[in-house]
Amino acid sequence: MPDLSFTLPHWLYWVGLIVFPLIAMSLARRPKVQRKTYSLPLGYMILVTGGMLGLHRFYLKNLLGFIFLPIFLAILFANGQGQEARTEVSNYANEERVALRTLEREEERVSEARSEIAGYRADFEAAEEGSFQKRAAERRVERAERTIEQGQARIDEAGVALTELEAPLSAARGDRLFWNQVADYAFYLLLALILLDALLLPRLVSKANAQLPDDTLSENDRKLQEAGIGVMEDDARYASNWIDRLCLYAGEFTAYWAVIAVFVYYFEVISRYVFNAPTNWAHEAMYLMFGMQYLIAGSYAMLTEQHVRVDIFYAELSTRRKAVVDLLTSIFFFIFAGTLLATSYIFAMDAIAVPSGNGLISSWARGEIATTEMLSGWSLSQWTDPNIRWGEISFNEWEVPLWPMKWVMVVGAVLLVLQGVSKLSKDVRTLVRGEA
Known part of the structure; x- marks a missing residue:
């Protein structure tokens, strides 16, 4: 599946809020057509915005638009299953990392204890019976033996855990790969259909317009219009x-x-x-x-x-x-x-x-500079410099x-x-x- 990581630029956000209503208002003021027909520009707009659902074909009253729906639903289902598989992989991989860290830590501790225990035992044998050195050496020997015993137990547990995790982790990764491939293939199939319809759309619009009756306003609609029902007041x-x-x-x-x-x-x-x-x-x-x-x-x-x-x-x-x-x-x-x-x-x-504002406007608002200084120092860089924050x-x-x-x-x-x-x-x- 292609990556769709897009962050809306701030300037595009403001341009859209200003320009789009102006264009829409100008289009709304156009003279109303007497005979309503299907529009090719509108068809392409629906193709771009709703082509994955086949909405452009539904706009033209073409039932082949239903072909797009199961493919789109297959993408949603595959992504849902892939998300579950990804979660399982993450959980199993985390358990695997914990087991590997345990092995690395405990093997080092056990190896160090085993290398030192012989010296501790020698110190214990050489120390005088009942002396402080004898008791200290005995405690060091016991601590080293306990470290070896407990560490070996943790190593065995970590080894068993790694063995048990191998199969489910491999299966989860296989499931994630499978559902990702299903989503990819379904998306590319859907994209191919959309591109094909982009080429066919002029003929589809012409065909749909040819099938329209001469008068698209029904008798019932005409009566409602004459009665003023459903007509919006200016x-x-x-x-x-x-x-x-x-x-x-x-x-x-x-x-x-x-x-x-x-x-x-x-x-x-x-x-x-x-x-x-x-x-x-x-x-x-x-x-x-x-x-x-x-x-x-x-x-x-x-x-x-x-x-x-x-x-x-x-x-x-x-x-x-x-x-x-x-x-x-x-x-x-x-x-x-x-x-x-x-x-x-x-x-x-x-x-x-x-305080984070470093532009002239911010300095003026904080009272650090006068209005005349703010106006005289104004330049295009106040708008274009990315380091300036108002x-x-x-x-x-x-x-x-x-x-x-x-x-x-x-x-x-x-x-x-x-x-x-x-x-x-x-x-x-x-x-x-x-x-x-």
Whole structure:
């Protein structure tokens, strides 16, 4: 099985979080096609991401995709059995190492005791009866005899253990080799099928499109569409000023991060269970991403009223009374949002002011240099020099910088405060205009 050891570079993580949503948003704004057909680029994307499961053929409604599933399951089963065999080999090899160390240690001790015991006995015979030298020599003889006896017993036990371990250790190694070969052969077979389908995919897409009816919209779907059922409303109806439009854009931008999570966790599962190479970055990258998504999308949830709210009484109120209630409760909102903004700013400044930070930004945050000195000394090396560390990093092997996440907290708090101001102005306008 090929090695799939890959650590996501920090720069690629941030580029992905910024560039992918921009591309997705531009694609989502394309004019909708009147007649839906199978797409060759989408087919290749599914082939790359889900070809091991035959998902590209299922996308084209081709039942030959079921051929991929048993081969993929064979890889998973073989890897599972190989993992068990690897554990057995590790356990037996550890017992073998313990026995070998015992032999090495005890043989040296027994050999040394045997070489010295003759001298001890001679000293015992030469010493005067009842003297201290006689008793000391006797104890040395007894100690040497005990060392020889106990050491020989341990040597015999270690020898028996090595003999008994030989067969199961050899069998476990054979099992590990067998299941590794099964996984390798199944993977190469699956890879050959994927490469073959990469060549056949244009013809498969053309064939699938040729089999589509002229009108892919069923009569039932048409009736639902005419009735407006299942048609999503445009969130732009909520936007009445630049703050609302900014919050809508932020919410749409971060929504596409969920798509990134699908690809990353898919890669993690394949790496872990197919290639036996779990990543050291996928889990941390995604929970940090979801934390930033939660913070930035808070203003969007407030604008579109998607947050959790107990509205047993509120829902039945008129527009004017709702505005009154919102104005009264806005006091508590601004206390929360203001506290979030203040504490987030403190956390963010502390994150770049850590003692390990040796860049201009960190020195400025610690108050060691003035703002003018920081700006005048700024250069491209602050970004490109690998020896420069701006601030706080994670403690695991990936060591991703954490200070950007702390500043995202500030951005999310600012958006939330701005959206609160926008909502407050709308409520005041409702009261002034006297809307029912």
